[in-house]
Amino acid sequence: MGKVILVASGKGGTGKSTSAAALACALTELGRKVVCLDADAELRNLDLCLGLSDCAVMDYGDVLAGRCSIADALTPSREYPALSLLAAPLEPAEGCAEALIPALTQDFDYCLLDCPGGLSAASQWAPWADLALVVAATDPCSQRDAARAAQVLDEHGLHTARLLINRVSRRFLRSAQATLDDTIDSVGLQLIGYVPEDQSVALALAMGKPLLTLSRRGAAAAFRRIARRLDGQSVPLRR
Ligand SMILES: Nc1ncnc2c1ncn2[C@@H]1O[C@H](COP(=O)(O)OP(=O)(O)O)[C@@H](O)[C@H]1O
């Protein structure tokens, strides 16, 4: 049975889609078979982060409507043979999780769910996930919203959550006289890793390529370390 990882945040724009895509690529580099499901039906952009912009012909709305099978709705990655995207329909659909997750976990080692910002998706997907990655930046709004998201996920039965701190800027932390520990304390979750602010994230998007195909340093290196931790390896945290 594959593992279902829900990538969530309270605040929008913290880097959920970036993280879900990069971790999916990194997990396939470790030999795993991975599906990335866009659970953000209204603002879907996971395809962009995977270098699959507008490649999806079918989505899971088509599966739910009986127009195709799950296998037909998967869009394979060009760069990562063991990675597929399951695209979202334009309109949010009811009953997605129960229709999709049991089948996906039969076929894939990891199913990464890229959730919308806010708390609305929690009730739908949380009961089906094994682990939540709560993505937050180091600013106070992001921290407070991440703490609330973790609480709501817990209320919906997802009790295992880790904090991924994204867009870390040493310069900002110095100016704000803040540390990563402040963010960890404020959110109240165990840290799975932090990812630096890195221009190659925007560059990869602009080039239509997955981040990990462009870089071995910075954010790409951080996501690779986090993927190894997710996959059960012991990888020391670098502060
Ligand atoms: N580590 C990073 N360094 C620089 N830019 C980043 C980083 N992570 C995300 N971004 C940028 O932040 C914006 C929001 O990221 P995205 O993954 O779409 O967030 P979300 O899915 O949470 O709304 C995008 O423009 C993305 O390129």
Ligand SMILES: [Mg+2]
């Ligand atoms: Mg997103």
